[in-house]
Amino acid sequence: MPELPEVETTLRGISPYLKGQTITRIDVRQPRLRWPVEDEVQQLVGHTVDSLTRRSKYILVKTAVGTAIWHLGMSGSLRLVDPSAPAMKHDHIDWHLSNGRVLRYHDPRRFGALLWVAPGETSEHLSHLGPEPLSDDFDDSHLFQKSRGKSQAVKTFIMDGRVVVGVGNIYANESLFLAGIRPQTPAGKISKARYQRLTQTIRQVLGAAIEQGGTTLRDFVGGDGKPGYFAQQLYVYGRGGEECKNCATTLKEIRQGQRATVYCPKCQR
CATH class of the missing domain: 3.20.190.10 (MutM-like, N-terminal)
Incomplete structure:
Protein backbone atom coordinates (compact mmCIF):
# COMPACT_ATOMS: atom_id res chain seq x y z
CA MET A 1 0.00 0.00 0.00
CA ALA A 118 -15.50 22.42 7.54
CA PRO A 119 -13.40 25.54 8.31
CA GLY A 120 -12.12 25.58 11.89
CA GLU A 121 -12.84 21.89 12.47
CA THR A 122 -10.41 18.98 12.87
CA SER A 123 -10.94 15.58 11.31
CA GLU A 124 -11.36 12.70 13.74
CA HIS A 125 -8.97 10.76 11.53
CA LEU A 126 -6.13 13.18 12.33
CA SER A 127 -6.72 14.07 15.97
CA HIS A 128 -5.05 11.00 17.51
CA LEU A 129 -1.90 10.94 15.38
CA GLY A 130 1.64 11.01 16.73
CA PRO A 131 4.46 13.26 15.47
CA GLU A 132 5.74 13.32 11.92
CA PRO A 133 8.96 11.26 11.72
CA LEU A 134 10.85 13.98 9.84
CA SER A 135 9.75 16.78 12.16
CA ASP A 136 11.48 18.26 15.21
CA ASP A 137 8.80 16.67 17.43
CA PHE A 138 10.28 13.27 16.64
CA ASP A 139 13.45 13.70 18.68
CA ASP A 140 15.97 11.28 20.14
CA SER A 141 14.03 10.66 23.35
CA HIS A 142 10.51 10.32 21.92
CA LEU A 143 10.52 6.57 21.22
CA PHE A 144 12.30 5.77 24.46
CA GLN A 145 9.77 7.67 26.56
CA LYS A 146 6.77 6.21 24.73
CA SER A 147 8.10 2.66 25.02
CA ARG A 148 8.57 2.47 28.77
CA GLY A 149 6.60 -0.40 30.26
CA LYS A 150 5.45 -1.76 26.90
CA SER A 151 5.80 -5.45 26.15
CA GLN A 152 4.70 -5.31 22.51
CA ALA A 153 7.27 -6.03 19.81
CA VAL A 154 9.29 -3.01 18.75
CA LYS A 155 8.22 -3.38 15.13
CA THR A 156 4.51 -3.10 15.89
CA PHE A 157 5.34 -0.31 18.35
CA ILE A 158 6.97 1.94 15.74
CA MET A 159 4.17 1.15 13.27
CA ASP A 160 1.56 2.53 15.70
CA GLY A 161 0.41 5.88 14.31
CA ARG A 162 -0.24 7.14 17.83
CA VAL A 163 3.49 6.77 18.55
CA VAL A 164 4.83 8.12 15.25
CA VAL A 165 3.08 8.39 11.90
CA GLY A 166 4.08 6.94 8.59
CA VAL A 167 6.40 4.10 9.58
CA GLY A 168 4.69 1.40 7.54
CA ASN A 169 5.74 -2.19 7.12
CA ILE A 170 8.42 -1.67 4.50
CA TYR A 171 10.13 1.14 6.35
CA ALA A 172 9.84 -0.51 9.77
CA ASN A 173 11.67 -3.56 8.42
CA GLU A 174 14.41 -1.44 6.86
CA SER A 175 14.84 0.92 9.82
CA LEU A 176 15.17 -1.90 12.33
CA PHE A 177 17.75 -3.62 10.15
CA LEU A 178 19.89 -0.50 9.89
CA ALA A 179 19.55 0.08 13.64
CA GLY A 180 20.59 -3.53 14.36
CA ILE A 181 17.44 -4.28 16.37
CA ARG A 182 15.45 -7.49 16.08
CA PRO A 183 11.81 -6.70 15.24
CA GLN A 184 10.35 -9.03 17.88
CA THR A 185 12.27 -7.44 20.80
CA PRO A 186 9.86 -6.01 23.43
CA ALA A 187 9.70 -2.24 23.00
CA GLY A 188 10.13 -1.60 26.72
CA LYS A 189 13.41 -3.49 26.89
CA ILE A 190 15.31 -1.41 24.37
CA SER A 191 17.80 1.13 25.73
CA LYS A 192 17.70 4.87 25.09
CA ALA A 193 20.91 4.68 23.08
CA ARG A 194 19.41 2.08 20.75
CA TYR A 195 16.24 4.17 20.35
CA GLN A 196 18.40 7.14 19.45
CA ARG A 197 19.92 5.04 16.69
CA LEU A 198 16.46 3.83 15.59
CA THR A 199 15.19 7.40 15.42
CA GLN A 200 18.08 8.23 13.10
CA THR A 201 17.50 5.23 10.85
CA ILE A 202 13.76 5.93 10.56
CA ARG A 203 14.59 9.45 9.42
CA GLN A 204 17.27 8.12 7.08
CA VAL A 205 15.10 5.47 5.45
CA LEU A 206 12.03 7.66 5.00
CA GLY A 207 14.09 10.58 3.74
CA ALA A 208 15.86 8.41 1.17
CA ALA A 209 12.57 6.91 -0.01
CA ILE A 210 11.03 10.35 -0.48
CA GLU A 211 14.06 11.56 -2.44
CA GLN A 212 13.80 8.57 -4.77
CA GLY A 213 10.09 8.90 -5.37
CA GLY A 214 8.66 6.25 -3.10
CA THR A 215 8.77 2.48 -3.27
CA THR A 216 7.41 0.76 -6.35
CA LEU A 217 4.77 -1.79 -5.38
CA ARG A 218 1.95 -3.35 -7.36
CA ASP A 219 -0.48 -0.46 -7.38
CA PHE A 220 1.43 2.72 -6.61
CA VAL A 221 2.46 5.42 -9.05
CA GLY A 222 3.24 9.03 -8.19
CA GLY A 223 1.08 11.99 -9.11
CA ASP A 224 3.14 12.47 -12.28
CA GLY A 225 2.62 8.85 -13.33
CA LYS A 226 6.23 7.89 -12.61
CA PRO A 227 7.01 4.99 -10.25
CA GLY A 228 9.34 5.16 -7.30
CA TYR A 229 12.71 3.43 -7.26
CA PHE A 230 13.47 2.89 -3.56
CA ALA A 231 12.69 -0.83 -3.91
CA GLN A 232 16.05 -1.28 -5.60
CA GLN A 233 17.78 -0.49 -2.29
CA LEU A 234 15.82 -2.63 0.16
CA TYR A 235 18.02 -4.58 2.57
CA VAL A 236 15.46 -6.96 4.07
CA TYR A 237 11.84 -6.30 3.09
CA GLY A 238 10.65 -8.94 0.61
CA ARG A 239 13.98 -10.79 0.78
CA GLY A 240 13.21 -13.60 3.22
CA GLY A 241 15.45 -16.63 2.55
CA GLU A 242 18.01 -14.58 0.64
CA GLU A 243 21.48 -13.59 1.82
CA CYS A 244 21.99 -10.54 4.02
CA LYS A 245 23.72 -7.83 2.03
CA ASN A 246 25.98 -7.10 5.00
CA CYS A 247 27.05 -10.54 6.27
CA ALA A 248 25.64 -13.15 3.83
CA THR A 249 23.59 -14.82 6.60
CA THR A 250 20.23 -16.17 5.40
CA LEU A 251 17.48 -13.67 6.20
CA LYS A 252 14.59 -15.00 8.29
CA GLU A 253 10.93 -14.22 7.63
CA ILE A 254 8.24 -14.29 10.31
CA ARG A 255 4.70 -12.92 10.68
CA GLN A 256 3.90 -10.07 13.03
CA GLY A 257 0.41 -8.66 13.18
CA GLN A 258 -0.44 -10.49 9.93
CA ARG A 259 2.43 -8.73 8.17
CA ALA A 260 5.68 -10.13 6.81
CA THR A 261 8.76 -9.31 8.85
CA VAL A 262 12.24 -10.04 7.53
CA TYR A 263 15.41 -9.67 9.57
CA CYS A 264 19.02 -10.83 9.81
CA PRO A 265 19.64 -13.06 12.86
CA LYS A 266 23.29 -12.01 12.90
CA CYS A 267 23.15 -8.25 12.23
CA GLN A 268 20.08 -7.65 14.39
CA ARG A 269 20.16 -8.37 18.12
Whole structure:
Protein backbone atom coordinates (compact mmCIF):
# COMPACT_ATOMS: atom_id res chain seq x y z
CA MET A 1 0.00 0.00 0.00
CA PRO A 2 1.14 3.60 -0.43
CA GLU A 3 3.11 4.57 2.67
CA LEU A 4 4.31 7.98 3.84
CA PRO A 5 7.04 8.43 1.18
CA GLU A 6 4.62 7.49 -1.60
CA VAL A 7 2.02 9.92 -0.27
CA GLU A 8 4.64 12.67 0.05
CA THR A 9 5.77 11.91 -3.52
CA THR A 10 2.18 12.21 -4.72
CA LEU A 11 1.75 15.50 -2.85
CA ARG A 12 4.88 16.95 -4.44
CA GLY A 13 3.78 15.74 -7.84
CA ILE A 14 0.30 17.25 -7.81
CA SER A 15 0.88 20.44 -5.78
CA PRO A 16 2.25 22.63 -8.61
CA TYR A 17 -0.81 21.83 -10.72
CA LEU A 18 -3.43 22.36 -7.99
CA LYS A 19 -2.27 25.26 -5.83
CA GLY A 20 -3.88 28.51 -6.95
CA GLN A 21 -6.24 26.73 -9.34
CA THR A 22 -10.03 26.84 -9.22
CA ILE A 23 -11.94 23.57 -9.07
CA THR A 24 -14.52 23.92 -11.84
CA ARG A 25 -16.27 20.54 -11.57
CA ILE A 26 -16.19 17.37 -9.52
CA ASP A 27 -17.32 14.04 -10.96
CA VAL A 28 -17.90 11.24 -8.44
CA ARG A 29 -18.44 8.04 -10.36
CA GLN A 30 -18.14 5.77 -7.31
CA PRO A 31 -18.98 7.30 -3.90
CA ARG A 32 -18.66 4.01 -2.00
CA LEU A 33 -15.04 4.09 -0.91
CA ARG A 34 -13.72 3.16 2.54
CA TRP A 35 -16.04 5.87 3.83
CA PRO A 36 -18.80 7.25 1.58
CA VAL A 37 -17.86 10.41 -0.31
CA GLU A 38 -19.84 13.20 1.33
CA ASP A 39 -21.98 15.57 -0.74
CA GLU A 40 -20.24 18.48 1.01
CA VAL A 41 -17.21 17.88 -1.21
CA GLN A 42 -19.16 19.56 -4.03
CA GLN A 43 -18.73 22.83 -2.11
CA LEU A 44 -15.22 22.95 -3.57
CA VAL A 45 -16.60 23.75 -7.02
CA GLY A 46 -15.89 27.38 -7.91
CA HIS A 47 -13.25 27.80 -5.21
CA THR A 48 -9.48 28.11 -5.34
CA VAL A 49 -7.02 25.67 -3.81
CA ASP A 50 -5.14 27.70 -1.18
CA SER A 51 -2.67 25.05 -0.02
CA LEU A 52 -1.81 21.36 -0.04
CA THR A 53 -0.17 19.65 2.91
CA ARG A 54 0.36 16.14 4.23
CA ARG A 55 -0.42 14.70 7.66
CA SER A 56 0.65 11.09 8.04
CA LYS A 57 -0.76 9.36 4.93
CA TYR A 58 -3.46 11.99 4.34
CA ILE A 59 -3.25 14.77 1.73
CA LEU A 60 -5.08 17.92 2.85
CA VAL A 61 -6.40 20.31 0.18
CA LYS A 62 -7.43 23.59 1.80
CA THR A 63 -9.88 26.11 0.37
CA ALA A 64 -11.89 29.01 1.81
CA VAL A 65 -14.97 26.81 2.23
CA GLY A 66 -13.32 23.80 3.83
CA THR A 67 -10.62 21.15 3.51
CA ALA A 68 -10.79 18.03 1.39
CA ILE A 69 -8.72 15.13 2.69
CA TRP A 70 -7.48 12.37 0.40
CA HIS A 71 -6.39 8.97 1.70
CA LEU A 72 -4.98 6.53 -0.85
CA GLY A 73 -5.87 3.40 1.12
CA MET A 74 -4.39 0.12 -0.11
CA SER A 75 -4.25 0.75 -3.84
CA GLY A 76 -5.23 4.35 -4.54
CA SER A 77 -3.39 6.90 -6.66
CA LEU A 78 -3.88 10.48 -7.78
CA ARG A 79 -2.81 11.45 -11.27
CA LEU A 80 -3.07 14.54 -13.40
CA VAL A 81 -4.62 13.71 -16.77
CA ASP A 82 -5.95 15.46 -19.83
CA PRO A 83 -9.75 15.98 -19.80
CA SER A 84 -9.99 13.91 -22.97
CA ALA A 85 -8.47 10.85 -21.28
CA PRO A 86 -11.29 8.29 -20.91
CA ALA A 87 -12.07 7.15 -17.37
CA MET A 88 -11.11 3.53 -16.73
CA LYS A 89 -12.98 0.99 -14.61
CA HIS A 90 -11.42 2.00 -11.28
CA ASP A 91 -11.20 5.76 -11.90
CA HIS A 92 -13.70 6.89 -9.27
CA ILE A 93 -13.33 10.68 -8.88
CA ASP A 94 -12.28 13.57 -11.15
CA TRP A 95 -11.52 17.13 -10.10
CA HIS A 96 -11.60 19.45 -13.11
CA LEU A 97 -9.24 22.41 -12.72
CA SER A 98 -9.15 25.89 -14.23
CA ASN A 99 -5.78 25.15 -15.86
CA GLY A 100 -7.44 22.53 -18.05
CA ARG A 101 -6.09 19.51 -16.18
CA VAL A 102 -8.01 16.83 -14.29
CA LEU A 103 -6.96 15.34 -10.95
CA ARG A 104 -8.11 11.71 -11.21
CA TYR A 105 -8.45 9.27 -8.33
CA HIS A 106 -7.88 5.61 -9.19
CA ASP A 107 -8.49 2.87 -6.61
CA PRO A 108 -9.14 -0.78 -7.56
CA ARG A 109 -9.79 -1.92 -3.98
CA ARG A 110 -11.72 1.17 -2.87
CA PHE A 111 -10.04 1.29 0.56
CA GLY A 112 -9.12 4.94 0.07
CA ALA A 113 -11.26 7.95 0.89
CA LEU A 114 -12.16 11.54 0.11
CA LEU A 115 -13.16 13.23 3.36
CA TRP A 116 -14.48 16.71 4.15
CA VAL A 117 -13.75 19.07 7.05
CA ALA A 118 -15.50 22.42 7.54
CA PRO A 119 -13.40 25.54 8.31
CA GLY A 120 -12.12 25.58 11.89
CA GLU A 121 -12.84 21.89 12.47
CA THR A 122 -10.41 18.98 12.87
CA SER A 123 -10.94 15.58 11.31
CA GLU A 124 -11.36 12.70 13.74
CA HIS A 125 -8.97 10.76 11.53
CA LEU A 126 -6.13 13.18 12.33
CA SER A 127 -6.72 14.07 15.97
CA HIS A 128 -5.05 11.00 17.51
CA LEU A 129 -1.90 10.94 15.38
CA GLY A 130 1.64 11.01 16.73
CA PRO A 131 4.46 13.26 15.47
CA GLU A 132 5.74 13.32 11.92
CA PRO A 133 8.96 11.26 11.72
CA LEU A 134 10.85 13.98 9.84
CA SER A 135 9.75 16.78 12.16
CA ASP A 136 11.48 18.26 15.21
CA ASP A 137 8.80 16.67 17.43
CA PHE A 138 10.28 13.27 16.64
CA ASP A 139 13.45 13.70 18.68
CA ASP A 140 15.97 11.28 20.14
CA SER A 141 14.03 10.66 23.35
CA HIS A 142 10.51 10.32 21.92
CA LEU A 143 10.52 6.57 21.22
CA PHE A 144 12.30 5.77 24.46
CA GLN A 145 9.77 7.67 26.56
CA LYS A 146 6.77 6.21 24.73
CA SER A 147 8.10 2.66 25.02
CA ARG A 148 8.57 2.47 28.77
CA GLY A 149 6.60 -0.40 30.26
CA LYS A 150 5.45 -1.76 26.90
CA SER A 151 5.80 -5.45 26.15
CA GLN A 152 4.70 -5.31 22.51
CA ALA A 153 7.27 -6.03 19.81
CA VAL A 154 9.29 -3.01 18.75
CA LYS A 155 8.22 -3.38 15.13
CA THR A 156 4.51 -3.10 15.89
CA PHE A 157 5.34 -0.31 18.35
CA ILE A 158 6.97 1.94 15.74
CA MET A 159 4.17 1.15 13.27
CA ASP A 160 1.56 2.53 15.70
CA GLY A 161 0.41 5.88 14.31
CA ARG A 162 -0.24 7.14 17.83
CA VAL A 163 3.49 6.77 18.55
CA VAL A 164 4.83 8.12 15.25
CA VAL A 165 3.08 8.39 11.90
CA GLY A 166 4.08 6.94 8.59
CA VAL A 167 6.40 4.10 9.58
CA GLY A 168 4.69 1.40 7.54
CA ASN A 169 5.74 -2.19 7.12
CA ILE A 170 8.42 -1.67 4.50
CA TYR A 171 10.13 1.14 6.35
CA ALA A 172 9.84 -0.51 9.77
CA ASN A 173 11.67 -3.56 8.42
CA GLU A 174 14.41 -1.44 6.86
CA SER A 175 14.84 0.92 9.82
CA LEU A 176 15.17 -1.90 12.33
CA PHE A 177 17.75 -3.62 10.15
CA LEU A 178 19.89 -0.50 9.89
CA ALA A 179 19.55 0.08 13.64
CA GLY A 180 20.59 -3.53 14.36
CA ILE A 181 17.44 -4.28 16.37
CA ARG A 182 15.45 -7.49 16.08
CA PRO A 183 11.81 -6.70 15.24
CA GLN A 184 10.35 -9.03 17.88
CA THR A 185 12.27 -7.44 20.80
CA PRO A 186 9.86 -6.01 23.43
CA ALA A 187 9.70 -2.24 23.00
CA GLY A 188 10.13 -1.60 26.72
CA LYS A 189 13.41 -3.49 26.89
CA ILE A 190 15.31 -1.41 24.37
CA SER A 191 17.80 1.13 25.73
CA LYS A 192 17.70 4.87 25.09
CA ALA A 193 20.91 4.68 23.08
CA ARG A 194 19.41 2.08 20.75
CA TYR A 195 16.24 4.17 20.35
CA GLN A 196 18.40 7.14 19.45
CA ARG A 197 19.92 5.04 16.69
CA LEU A 198 16.46 3.83 15.59
CA THR A 199 15.19 7.40 15.42
CA GLN A 200 18.08 8.23 13.10
CA THR A 201 17.50 5.23 10.85
CA ILE A 202 13.76 5.93 10.56
CA ARG A 203 14.59 9.45 9.42
CA GLN A 204 17.27 8.12 7.08
CA VAL A 205 15.10 5.47 5.45
CA LEU A 206 12.03 7.66 5.00
CA GLY A 207 14.09 10.58 3.74
CA ALA A 208 15.86 8.41 1.17
CA ALA A 209 12.57 6.91 -0.01
CA ILE A 210 11.03 10.35 -0.48
CA GLU A 211 14.06 11.56 -2.44
CA GLN A 212 13.80 8.57 -4.77
CA GLY A 213 10.09 8.90 -5.37
CA GLY A 214 8.66 6.25 -3.10
CA THR A 215 8.77 2.48 -3.27
CA THR A 216 7.41 0.76 -6.35
CA LEU A 217 4.77 -1.79 -5.38
CA ARG A 218 1.95 -3.35 -7.36
CA ASP A 219 -0.48 -0.46 -7.38
CA PHE A 220 1.43 2.72 -6.61
CA VAL A 221 2.46 5.42 -9.05
CA GLY A 222 3.24 9.03 -8.19
CA GLY A 223 1.08 11.99 -9.11
CA ASP A 224 3.14 12.47 -12.28
CA GLY A 225 2.62 8.85 -13.33
CA LYS A 226 6.23 7.89 -12.61
CA PRO A 227 7.01 4.99 -10.25
CA GLY A 228 9.34 5.16 -7.30
CA TYR A 229 12.71 3.43 -7.26
CA PHE A 230 13.47 2.89 -3.56
CA ALA A 231 12.69 -0.83 -3.91
CA GLN A 232 16.05 -1.28 -5.60
CA GLN A 233 17.78 -0.49 -2.29
CA LEU A 234 15.82 -2.63 0.16
CA TYR A 235 18.02 -4.58 2.57
CA VAL A 236 15.46 -6.96 4.07
CA TYR A 237 11.84 -6.30 3.09
CA GLY A 238 10.65 -8.94 0.61
CA ARG A 239 13.98 -10.79 0.78
CA GLY A 240 13.21 -13.60 3.22
CA GLY A 241 15.45 -16.63 2.55
CA GLU A 242 18.01 -14.58 0.64
CA GLU A 243 21.48 -13.59 1.82
CA CYS A 244 21.99 -10.54 4.02
CA LYS A 245 23.72 -7.83 2.03
CA ASN A 246 25.98 -7.10 5.00
CA CYS A 247 27.05 -10.54 6.27
CA ALA A 248 25.64 -13.15 3.83
CA THR A 249 23.59 -14.82 6.60
CA THR A 250 20.23 -16.17 5.40
CA LEU A 251 17.48 -13.67 6.20
CA LYS A 252 14.59 -15.00 8.29
CA GLU A 253 10.93 -14.22 7.63
CA ILE A 254 8.24 -14.29 10.31
CA ARG A 255 4.70 -12.92 10.68
CA GLN A 256 3.90 -10.07 13.03
CA GLY A 257 0.41 -8.66 13.18
CA GLN A 258 -0.44 -10.49 9.93
CA ARG A 259 2.43 -8.73 8.17
CA ALA A 260 5.68 -10.13 6.81
CA THR A 261 8.76 -9.31 8.85
CA VAL A 262 12.24 -10.04 7.53
CA TYR A 263 15.41 -9.67 9.57
CA CYS A 264 19.02 -10.83 9.81
CA PRO A 265 19.64 -13.06 12.86
CA LYS A 266 23.29 -12.01 12.90
CA CYS A 267 23.15 -8.25 12.23
CA GLN A 268 20.08 -7.65 14.39
CA ARG A 269 20.16 -8.37 18.12
